[in-house]
Amino acid sequence: MNKKVFIILFTLATTFANAQWADFGFRIGMGPAKISDDILMRRGITGYNFSAYINYGFTQTESYLRNTFYLQTGVSMIRRGGYFSQTYSGYALGAIREGFFNLWYAQVPVLASFKFNLPKIPYVADVPQLHAFIGPAVSIGLFGDTRERKVAPTYTQPTENYDWENKAFDVIDRIDVNAIVGIGVHWRGFTFDIFYDHGFMVLYDEIDISDPEGKRKAFSGNNQAFIFSLGYKLPVYKNND
Numbered sequence: 001m002n003k004k005v006f007i008i009l010f011t012l013a014t015t016f017a018n019a020q021w022a023d024f025g026f027r028i029g030m031g032p033a034k035i036s037d038d039i040l041m042r043r044g045i046t047g048y049n050f051s052a053y054i055n056y057g058f059t060q061t062e063s064y065l066r067n068t069f070y071l072q073t074g075v076s077m078i079r080r081g082g083y084f085s086q087t088y089s090g091y092a093l094g095a096i097r098e099g100f101f102n103l104w105y106a107q108v109p110v111l112a113s114f115k116f117n118l119p120k121i122p123y124v125a126d127v128p129q130l131h132a133f134i135g136p137a138v139s140i141g142l143f144g145d146t147r148e149r150k151v152a153p154t155y156t157q158p159t160e161n162y163d164w165e166n167k168a169f170d171v172i173d174r175i176d177v178n179a180i181v182g183i184g185v186h187w188r189g190f191t192f193d194i195f196y197d198h199g200f201m202v203l204y205d206e207i208d209i210s211d212p213e214g215k216r217k218a219f220s221g222n223n224q225a226f227i228f229s230l231g232y233k234l235p236v237y238k239n240n241d
Helices: 003-017
Strands: 020-035 041-057 069-087 096-117 129-151 162-167 175-187 190-199 205-208 217-220 223-235
Touching: 020 190, 041 096, 041 223, 069 129, 069 223, 096 175, 129 190, 175 223
Parallel strands: 020 069
Antiparallel strands: 020 041, 020 223, 041 069, 069 096, 096 129, 129 162, 129 175, 175 190, 190 223, 205 217
């Protein structure tokens, strides 16, 4: 096993070993999702995020962050994708290529999180908290579809005029590795979060033939999403009898 991977896994295992299950919750979110490709992508789709999560605290440790720092993990069902289109010049003048990606993943994040008390609301007993989080996630493609069609009026060859529809993960990689960063507010059990989710795995490769210097170069498309979510967090009750 790679030494760096071993160190990361050992650090995560040690950290969780010192953590205590603090609370758990659920969130539902939505927002703009797209594929980061300035050659083809023209507009995004509505991204969704349905999550169940567990928070692990460190209140029994001696660290000065014990009441501030916690870890969050869980599982999410997410939707990502986008629409694309391309027009051609030169020999294929008038040709149009277009389509979409509609991708559903199961995602498992591990987020380093921090919480801070906000100013007390007058006449309200509970103090609202600000929380911020950042960390990696692994996404596994479950289902979805992709469509691509091309129409070339000046060419009749089947290779230039087609309409393909496929199961998404038959034509792109099923695994994505993500980074998540966000901020939110917790009050009376309710949470409101805003977070950015960036995928690092290449969904497909395109050749940019419109480079100003005339060079052909590959460009990679990656998942991106900006999600607004609402959730509810429940404490873990212990029976001391």
